[in-house]
Amino acid sequence: MSEEIIVAGWMDYEPADRDTMLGHLVEVGKRTREEEPGCLDYAMTADPTDDRRIRVFERWVSQQALDEHFTTAHIKDFRAAVTGLTRLGVSMEIFSIGASRSMR
Template identity: 80%
Template sequence: MSEEVIVAGWMDYEAGDRDTMLGQLVELGRRTLEEEPGCLDYAMTADPSDERRIRVYERWASQRALDEHFTTPHIKDFRAAAAGLTRVGVSLQAHVIAATRSMR
């Protein structure tokens, strides 16, 4: 069994661009979850304390699933739609998960 990958962090956009980018990311997430069985979770949220920040959380079944994600038609559509938006900062990390346990 391959190890899961979690992508987490944040992206900052010009204040006027954040909500537009968030809308694009929500649509990308919907298509990703529907069309890519290797995507286990995909959530992009507006940070309530920073008008520029989008929080990122993605969970993938494997590194291969994440790599394949970047070759999909919906990623190409997303990149075209987001091309005019201004990102002013980013901090994203990919974490390889060797073990998972419930926290009930």
């Protein structure tokens, strides 16, 4: 049994580019959730306290599912679409999760 994977962190963009990037991320997230059965969650959100920051949260059934994600046509299209946007910084981590439980 493989471990679930969580990708979490942030990306900073020039304030003038953040909303454009976020729009592209919303589209790629929609396609990822619809087309990739290995994706359990995929959320990119604007940080309400920082006009540069996009918060990242992804959850995958396995490392293999995440690796395959980067080879999809919609990721290639996304990368082409965001060429030219100015990223100022990034901090992303990958977590391997062996077990989880509900907080209920």
